[in-house]
Amino acid sequence: MDNVSLKQIAQKFAGSKRLNDFIEYGGVAAAIETIDGNIYTGVSIDTACSMGFCAEHSAVAEMLKHGESQIKSLVAVDEEGNAVPPCGRCRELISQLSKENLKATIEVKNGIIVTLAEILPYDWKEDPGRAW
Numbered sequence: 001m002d003n004v005s006l007k008q009i010a011q012k013f014a015g016s017k018r019l020n021d022f023i024e025y026g027g028v029a030a031a032i033e034t035i036d037g038n039i040y041t042g043v044s045i046d047t048a049c050s051m052g053f054c055a056e057h058s059a060v061a062e063m064l065k066h067g068e069s070q071i072k073s074l075v076a077v078d079e080e081g082n083a084v085p086p087c088g089r090c091r092e093l094i095s096q097l098s099k100e101n102l103k104a105t106i107e108v109k110n111g112i113i114v115t116l117a118e119i120l121p122y123d124w125k126e127d128p129g130r131a132w
C-alpha cells in the first residue's frame with residue numbers, strides 16, 4: 001500500500017471528540033501496515049492527569065492483539081490530515097517490538113518518509129549483552 005492510502009485510512013479516524021470534562025480522543029489517528037500487509041489503526045486519548053496515550057500506541061496494541069509485531073510503514077495524522085511524527089516514547093515502543101522495525105518507514109511530515117532508525121539514533125538496545 002502506498003503512503004497516501006495509508007494516510008487516508010488514518011484520516012478516517014482523526015477528529016477530536018470531547019467525551020466529558022476530562023477526556024478528549026481522536027485528535028491524532030495512526031495507521032500501521034505490517035509486513036504481512038495488514039492494517040491496524042489507533043486514536044490518541046487525552047485525559048486529565050496525563051493518563052492518555054498516543055494514536056501510535058493504540059495502533060500498536062491493535063496490531064499485537066492480532067498477533068503481529070513487525071511494521072512495514074506507519075503514519076499518524078492530525079485533524080487536518082497532516083502527517084505528524086511519533087513522539088520519543090512511541091519511537092522507543094515500536095523499536096522494542098522488533099529490531100526489524102528499525103527498517104519501518106514513517107511519514108514524519110507531509111511527504112517526508114524516513115526509517116525508524118533515522119529518528120532513533122544512538123539506540124541503547126544495541127548493547128550486545130541484551131536479547132532483542
Ligand SMILES: [Zn+2]
Pocket residue numbers: 054055056057086087088089090091
Ligand atoms: Zn507517542
